[in-house]
Structures are given as structure tokens and as C-alpha cells.
Amino acid sequence: xxxxxxxxxxxxxxxxxxxxxxxxxxxxxxxxxxxxxxxxxxxxxxxxxxxxxxxxxxxxxxxxxxxxxxxxxxxxxxxxxxxxxxxxxxxxxxxxxxxxxxxxxxxxxxxxxxxxxxxxxxxxxxxxxxxxxxxxxxxxxxxxxxxxxxxxxxxxxxxxxxxxxxxxxxxxxxxxxxxxxxxxxxxxxxxxxxxxxxxxxxxxxxxxxxxxxxxxxxxxxxxxxxxxxxxxxxxxxxxxxxxxxxxxxxxxxxxxxxxxxxxxxxxxxxxxxxxxxxxxxxxxxxxxxxxxxxxxxxxxxxxxxxxxxxxxxxxxxxxxxxxxxxxxxxxxxxxxxxxxxxxxxxxxxxxxxxxxxxxxxxxxxxxxxxxxxxxxxxxxxxx
Numbered sequence: 001x002x003x004x005x006x007x008x009x010x011x012x013x014x015x016x017x018x019x020x021x022x023x024x025x026x027x028x029x030x031x032x033x034x035x036x037x038x039x040x041x042x043x044x045x046x047x048x049x050x051x052x053x054x055x056x057x058x059x060x061x062x063x064x065x066x067x068x069x070x071x072x073x074x075x076x077x078x079x080x081x082x083x084x085x086x087x088x089x090x091x092x093x094x095x096x097x098x099x100x101x102x103x104x105x106x107x108x109x110x111x112x113x114x115x116x117x118x119x120x121x122x123x124x125x126x127x128x129x130x131x132x133x134x135x136x137x138x139x140x141x142x143x144x145x146x147x148x149x150x151x152x153x154x155x156x157x158x159x160x161x162x163x164x165x166x167x168x169x170x171x172x173x174x175x176x177x178x179x180x181x182x183x184x185x186x187x188x189x190x191x192x193x194x195x196x197x198x199x200x201x202x203x204x205x206x207x208x209x210x211x212x213x214x215x216x217x218x219x220x221x222x223x224x225x226x227x228x229x230x231x232x233x234x235x236x237x238x239x240x241x242x243x244x245x246x247x248x249x250x251x252x253x254x255x256x257x258x259x260x261x262x263x264x265x266x267x268x269x270x271x272x273x274x275x276x277x278x279x280x281x282x283x284x285x286x287x288x289x290x291x292x293x294x295x296x297x298x299x300x301x302x303x304x305x306x307x308x309x310x311x312x313x314x315x316x317x318x319x320x321x322x323x324x325x326x327x328x329x330x331x332x333x334x335x336x337x338x339x340x341x342x343x344x345x346x347x348x349x350x351x352x353x354x355x356x357x358x359x360x361x362x363x364x365x366x367x368x369x370x371x372x373x374x375x376x377x378x379x380x381x382x383x
């Protein structure tokens with residue numbers, strides 16, 4: 001009898017251990033399966049987009065900052081200006097802002113940077129604005145440095161904007177682990193934050209900056225950016241963001257998947273929602289939308305409106321509304337970025353405010369550059 005009891009007891013223990021082993025194995029399998037969330041299905045992307053109001057906003061930098069570093073470094077984090085200027089955006093019906101971050105900010109003081117982002121999100125949320133955060137950027141100065149930023153060069157468009165990561169980090173794979181920490185740490189911190197609209201992985205990744213810094217750029221820059229951008233998508237997904245990931249395409253032939261450059265193909269394939277740039281006239285803007293509709297995903301134009309290039313609110317914004325395409329124009333308030341001056345200001349001297357502003361909507365005192373533009377935006381965004 002004792003032998004039978006002992007045998008039964010032993011079998012129960014064995015079965016219990018086997019069951020625990022299966023549970024642990026199931027947990028391991030689940031962990032493996034969810035290590036990276038996949039690209040959203042078209043249905044998931046559309047479901048998310050249907051929950052948003054029509055997205056209208058601007059690429060935002062407070063007028064007191066010359067670049068992303070000055071915007072978010074502790075010494076120059078200007079909450080009063082941010083609050084005031086986001087209030088102006090909200091007053092004309094804008095509900096999103098595209099906001100650039102920087103890897104050096106996280107490397108310098110990740111806790112402080114996350115705290116300042118939290119404050120920024122509180123301010124934006126107060127104005128019912130959801131930011132789309134940009135993690136990396138290939139435009140303008142390839143040599144970013146922390147600390148006091150240089151003063152604007154008079155009359156020059158974006159004379160102090162900096163790339164992220166800079167040239168040195170881009171070509172040095174030993175720095176990639178800190179870039180990975182930046183992406184995972186930033187996205188992970190706000191992965192379930194309803195105040196965040198989404199994550200723009202890389203702005204104009206293959207931009208050669210020919211007219212400004214072309215002489216000092218990496219000649220084979222895209223060879224470095226392409227694999228790092230793919231890794232960056234993977235890093236971001238490993239944080240399981242509830243918000244969509246994207247990377248905009250901005251130049252090239254978008255007629256079919258076969259006409260895309262490798263960097264554009266990667267952007268399309270990895271994006272939950274598709275984003276793009278267009279600084280051309282209304283006819284070309286509509287043409288680009290129709291080309292991108294073949295992918296059957298929500299579309300957001302994350303840069304448009306360059307008056308000197310023939311891109312105007314009155315031309316592009318009604319078309320964006322017609323096709324339910326999100327519309328984010330470059331620039332909100334004339335400030336240290338000096339984007340009221342055209343791109344050719346890197347080659348041509350401007351000694352006074354141009355009669356036709358290139359970008360931006362408001363003057364520093366909150367008055368619109370053109371009231372007919374702000375009235376149009378109000379009308380089109382009215383609920």
C-alpha cells in the first residue's frame with residue numbers, strides 16, 4: 001500500500017513538473033513571437049487611421065530654437081514659447097505637429113530628456129495636439145554638437161539644423177549600440193502613450209544636401225543609412241509601440257514598386273502607414289497621392305507648402321482633404337530656423353524679409369503671414 005501511494009505521489013510530481021515545463025516553454029515561445037511586433041496589416045492600419053480626426057499640422061520648432069538640440073536641451077527648453085505657439089496652431093484647427101528628436105539628447109541625459117518630452121507632450125495634449133516624433137534625420141549639418149548652438153546665419157534657410165545621427169556616428173558601427181538604446185528607450189518610454197500620434201523613423205534618409213553640405217557629406221551615405229534604417233525599424237518595433245511607424249519617401253519615381261529606389265522600397269515595406277513629402281504644385285501633389293494609393297494604406301504628407309516652389313495651402317490642402325490624406329506643412333512660426341527664406345539662400349544673399357515667404361504661417365507676435373491662409377485652414381479643419 002505504501003508502495004502504491006509512493007508511486008502515485010511520484011507520478012503526480014512528474015506530471016506537475018512536465019506541466020510547468022510546458023507552461024515555461026509556452027511563455028518562451030510567446031516571448032519569441034512577440035519580441036518584435038510585425039508591420040501592421042492593411043486592416044490594422046486602416047482601423048487606427050479611422051480613429052483619428054483628419055490630421056492637419058506643421059513641422060514644429062519653437063521660434064526660439066535653431067534646431068532639435070536647442071529645442072530640447074535643458075538650458076534652452078522654452079516651455080512658454082512652445083505653449084504659446086502650439087496655442088496658435090490649435091486656434092486654426094491643427095491637431096498634430098511633426099517634431100524632431102536627436103540621439104545626442106538621449107546619450108547626454110536620457111532621464112532628463114524623457115522628462116522634457118513628457119512635459120512637451122503635456123503641453124501639446126492641453127491643445128489637443130498629438131505629435132509625430134522623428135527619430136533620425138539626414139538633412140543639413142552632418143556634424144551635430146551638444147551645448148550652446150550657433151546663432152543663425154542672417155538670411156539663410158535652416159542655417160543651424162543638424163543631422164541625427166551625425167556623419168561620424170553614421171560611419172562608425174561601434175556607435176550603433178547607443179543608437180539602439182536611444183530608439184528602444186525613447187519609443188519604449190511612450191509606446192502606449194495616447195498623447196503620441198506615431199514614430200517617423202528617418203527623415204529624407206538619402207538626402208545628399210548638395211546645395212548646403214554636399215562637399216563634406218559621405219559620398220556613399222545611402223550605403224550606411226539603408227541598413228541602419230532597417231535596424232531602426234526593428235529596434236522601434238521591439239518596444240511594441242501601439243502607435244504606427246513610418247518613414248517618408250520624398251523624391252524619385254513612385255509609379256510602381258519596380259520603379260522605387262531601395263531606400264524607398266524599404267520605407268514602403270516597413271511603414272505601418274505611408275508618409276511622403278511633396279513641395280510641388282497642386283497637380284503634382286494629387287499625382288503623388290494617386291501613385292501611393294496602390295499600397296492601400298493610410299497616407300500622411302509630412303512635408304509640403306513651399307510658396308516659392310509653387311506649393312500653397314490653397315492648392316494642396318483641399319486635395320489632401322478630398323482623399324483623406326494627413327497634411328503636415330513645413331513650419332509654423334518664423335524664428336531662428338529662418339525658413340521664410342528659400343532653399344537657394346545657401347547660394348543667394350538675402351538682406352531683408354522676402355516678400356513671398358517660403359515656409360511658415362505666423363509671425364513671432366502671432367499674426368498670420370497671410371490671413372486668407374489661416375482662414376482656409378480653419379474652414380477646412382472645422383468639425
